[in-house]
Amino acid sequence: MYEITKVINNNIVCSIDSNGKEIILRGLGIGFQKKKRDCIDKEKVEKVYRIADKEVSSKLQELLEEIPLEYVSTCTDIIDYAKQSLTRRLNDNIYITLTDHISFAIERKNQNLEYKNALLSEIKSFYPKEYEIGLNAVEIIKERLSVELSCDEAAFIALHIVNAELDTDMCNMVSITEMIQSIIEIVECYYKKELKKDTLHFDRFITHLKYFGQRVFQNKITKDDDMTFQKMVREHFVKEYECAEQIRNFVEETYHKRITEEEMIFLTVHLRRIITES
Structure with a gap:
């Protein structure tokens, strides 16, 4: 049995689980003619929403009411x-x-x-x-x-x-997607070749760019103090590093976000993989 703590509408109510956490319950008619402290059978509950963030839970309750x-x-x-x-x-x-x-x-x-x-x-x-x-x-x-x-x-x-x-938020997600497209265009222009889109390394590159974009727009900075590795990458993958520099210039000029040397090294390594494959 669930004890109702709040009736949202005829089909949505709030309760408390066995751990003392607020939950939102959905089920046809479970809130009809019910009030606080009334009980409902678990069998009548179609879905239990467990939302840890109280603000998110409150907004969800408002939305479910409408x-x-x-x-x-x-x-x-x-x-x-x-x-x-x-x-x-x-x-x-x-x-x-x-x-x-x-x-x-x-x-x-x-x-x-x-x-x-x-x-x-x-x-x-x-x-x-x-x-x-x-x-x-x-x-x-x-x-x-x-x-x-x-x-x-x-x-x-x-x-x-x-x-x-x-x-992240939807506005940033749109910006991240637009940024990824621009980066792909920069890479293809720099190497004067079209990247193979149906490869594992391309998928990994896109995954890297998604999280790169997340870090850029949330102002998160990666830290890697392995100076020897950074120097080795710059010396061995010169063209890829030059391409990464073009990407850095684009991001800094377009979005006014600083790109760290650590991010440059990650980009360079991914570029090396994807160009070798294309």
Whole structure:
């Protein structure tokens, strides 16, 4: 049995788990004609949300109060599917951001208003796993809610998932994606060749650039005092280091962010791998 601490609506209530932590419970009619301190059977609960951050939990409660139950359950299943498909932890904030986004996307679709995703090709290329989840999400929405969303929306969903993986905000995520595309263009221009996109080293390079972008926009500085290794990389991979310098100049001039020598060395090593393969 769960004891209710707060009724959000007919289908959403709050309770306390056995560890004294606040939880949000979802189930058809579990809040109907209920009040604080009433009890509900565990069998009637369809989903338990365990949100550690109190601010996130409070915002989620506000959102769940406004959104139809079928939207909530569909979005939750999409998030659970994403968690199972990816090896990285997703920030709990995705329950707010993605649910809100999908709800709004459905409203727009019902009004014949659809947004084009300017980063569609970049998202498909840089975040293929997340984009596949986005496509799957669009199919789930079509089956459950009879609303057909476009591949542009699949890409928006993918970006929300990457955002939750990196634990950054959506504005930074868009900037990171744009920055990655610019870096790829710098590399291809410098070497006068197109990079092979369907290789393991390209995937690793993109993964590195995602976290590089996260560090840049969150002003996180990497530290590596191995001066011998840094000197060896600069001396042995001269062209790759020169390309990394062009990347550094672009990032510092465009985003006014300082790139450390440690980041330069990491970029150089990844460039060496990807150029050797291309």
